[in-house]
Amino acid sequence: MPKVKIPRKSTNIDMTAMCDVAFLLLSFFIMATKQKPPEAITVKTPTSVSTEVAKEKAILVTLNKDGKVFLMLGDKTKKDEILKEMNTFRQLNLNDAEMAKLKAADYIGVPLAQLKSALDNNIKEDQMPGIPCLDSANNELREWMRVVTNAYQGTKKEDFELLVKGDDLAKYPAFKNIIDAFQANNQLRFKLVTSSETMPPESEYYKNHPPGSAKEN
Amino acid sequence: MAEMDTSSGGGHKKGPGVKKPTKKSTRVDLTPMVDLGFLLITFFVFTTTMQQPTAMHMAVPKDDPTIKTEVKQSGAMTILLGKGDQVYYYYGQLTNPTEQFKVSSYTKIRDEILNKKRNTPLGDLMIVIKPNEDATFKNTVDIFDEMTINDIKGGHFALDKITPAENNLVHLTEQSNGIK
Numbered sequence: 001m002p003k004v005k006i007p008r009k010s011t012n013i014d015m016t017a018m019c020d021v022a023f024l025l026l027s028f029f030i031m032a033t034k035q036k037p038p039e040a041i042t043v044k045t046p047t048s049v050s051t052e053v054a055k056e057k058a059i060l061v062t063l064n065k066d067g068k069v070f071l072m073l074g075d076k077t078k079k080d081e082i083l084k085e086m087n088t089f090r091q092l093n094l095n096d097a098e099m100a101k102l103k104a105a106d107y108i109g110v111p112l113a114q115l116k117s118a119l120d121n122n123i124k125e126d127q128m129p130g131i132p133c134l135d136s137a138n139n140e141l142r143e144w145m146r147v148v149t150n151a152y153q154g155t156k157k158e159d160f161e162l163l164v165k166g167d168d169l170a171k172y173p174a175f176k177n178i179i180d181a182f183q184a185n186n187q188l189r190f191k192l193v194t195s196s197e198t199m200p201p202e203s204e205y206y207k208n209h210p211p212g213s214a215k216e217n
Numbered sequence: 218m219a220e221m222d223t224s225s226g227g228g229h230k231k232g233p234g235v236k237k238p239t240k241k242s243t244r245v246d247l248t249p250m251v252d253l254g255f256l257l258i259t260f261f262v263f264t265t266t267m268q269q270p271t272a273m274h275m276a277v278p279k280d281d282p283t284i285k286t287e288v289k290q291s292g293a294m295t296i297l298l299g300k301g302d303q304v305y306y307y308y309g310q311l312t313n314p315t316e317q318f319k320v321s322s323y324t325k326i327r328d329e330i331l332n333k334k335r336n337t338p339l340g341d342l343m344i345v346i347k348p349n350e351d352a353t354f355k356n357t358v359d360i361f362d363e364m365t366i367n368d369i370k371g372g373h374f375a376l377d378k379i380t381p382a383e384n385n386l387v388h389l390t391e392q393s394n395g396i397k
Contacts, residue, residue, distance in 0.1 A: 015247030022254030029261040045270065046355040048362040054272035063354065163272065166354035172298070173350050175357060179376075183280035191272035192358060204331060204368040 040125030041070055041107060043167045047197035049205075054193050058161035059148055061141070062107070065167040067174035068130030070109040071144055075160075078151045079103060085147045092116060112140055133177045141181040149185045165193035275361065277376065286375070292341030294333045296326065296360060297379060299387045300351030301396040304360075308333070311383065318386055320394070323359055330367050344374040349384050 041064055060072040073079040083102055087094050090112050094102065098119045102108070109128035110118040118128070133141035152160045162182070166175055182190060199206055278284065290309040297305040304326050307317040321329060334342060344364065348357050357376075364374050379387075 012244070015251055019247045019251045019254060022251050022258065026254055026258050026261070029258060029265070033261065033265045046358040048271060048273045048358060049365055050271045050273040050362075052272045052274075054270045161272075164275075165270075166358075168353060168355040170354040171350065172348040172352040172354065172357055175354050179277055180280070183277055186279070188279060189274070189276050192275055192361075193270045194273050194358060194362075196269075196271045197362075200366065203327075203366045204334075205366050208368050 041109075043165055044169075045165060045193055045195050046168050048192070048194035049197055049199045050194060051196065052191075054163060054191065055161050058163045060163045060165055060193070061178055063164065063166040063170045063174055063178060064130075065169040066130075067170055068109065068128070069133050069141055069174070069178065070107040070125075070128070071131060071141070072107050073148075078148075082147050082151045085151065086112075086144070089147065090143070094119070108144070112143070133181055135177075139177070139181055139184075141178065142184050145181050145185040145187060149187060162187055162190040163193050164190060273358065273361065273365075276371065286343075288343040288345075289341045292337045293343050293345065294330070295345045295347060295383075297383055297387055298346070298348040298352035298356045298360060299391055299396070300349075301391070302356065303391065303394075303396055305387055305390065311386075314386055318390070320390060323356075323363075326360075327363060327367060330363060330369070334367060334369065342369070342373045344369060345377050346374060347377050347379040347383065349379045349387055 041062055043062055043064055055074075057075045060074055062070040062072060064070070073082060080103065083099065086092065087099065092112060092115055094116060098116060101119045101122075102115070107125050107128070109125065109130050110123065111129065111132050114129075131141050131144065133139045164175070164178055182188070278286075293310070294306060294308050295311070299305060302323060304321045304323060306319055306321055306326065306329060307314075309317070311317055330344065333344075346357075346360055348360075361374075
């Protein structure tokens with residue numbers, strides 16, 4: 001009777017392929033994530049249970065902890081138009097080079113009267129005094145919002161997003177001034193930028209809208 | 218993991234005294250490296266999706282002083298936000314401050330709102346939020362968030378300006394409670 005020979009197999013698995021895959025994925029994720037430049041104006045946003053993601057292409061009004069207000073025109077398609085309109089309307093006398101600089105800058109945070117000199121002197125964001133919007137007499141944010149509203153006249157609702165990004169420690173009156181500037185231009189719907197927080201499971205909202213059910217706005 | 222020597226099956230034997238050089242395996246155990254790779258992947262995946270800022274909806278009424286919203290006294294609840302993360306509230310109209318005016322906090326106000334919501338007919342509920350000059354942006358967002366958490370529908374809460382009388386009460390309470 002011939003002996004049945006059971007071939008002895010190695011228990012080792014070749015890990016090389018798996019290792020390759022792992023590192024390929026790793027490099028993909030590292031490269032795919034957008035390198036966020038360190039923000040010139042540091043703002044620690046409050047948390048909310050909202051799950052909607054804030055758009056990047058939006059008109060963003062930033063309120064830092066000292067109550068300074070900055071405007072960021074995130075939607076590049078209208079930026080040119082808005083800045084040109086402001087230049088002619090308020091007679092800022094910005095030349096082409098200054099306009100180009102203003103267009104390249106992320107934040108607008110200087111009173112209109114100082115805009116020309118601020119652009120010539122290359123003032124850094126953290127040294128900007130902010131857009132004045134303290135009272136109705138000198139509310140330049142209102143002017144900016146008027147120009148923005150005009151520029152977006154006729155565009156679809158989903159193409160225009162108005163965001164307010166405020167710092168935890170900013171005082172309420174500063175926020176109120178921003179709302180006033182919006183109200184004056186009939187911008188009654190806007191969004192607040194927050195960081196996410198989980199909805200408490202025992203809450204009323206959770207009971208009425210269990211996860212997985214259709215989202216209600 | 219020990220490497221199993223499987224290569225010694227076929228070779229024929231050499232004579233006595235001839236030393237066989239020990240063959241070392243060229244294989245490296247890659248398991249820890251794979252572990253590390255996947256750990257890093259998980260880390261990157263988590264950090265990228267979690268840092269996305271969210272947007273909270275907010276709507277304000279038209280800037281027109283002629284528009285006045287009628288609110289039933291029985292369904293009204295006014296929440297005042299003061300300094301030092303303090304919350305004050307009262308129901309209906311403020312006629313008897315010593316009894317009506319109450320102090321709360323951002324953790325306790327949820328129960329009060331829920332209570333009011335349960336004891337009020339659906340259409341009558343109106344929560345008026347009035348931050349004073351010492352309240353922070355975070356306080357305002359927190360209290361609006363509380364509206365979402367308690368499922369108070371839009372149109373049943375509003376942001377309003379604090380009256381001097383109310384603000385006075387807030388300041389007096391802050392003084393007596395020693396809030397700085």
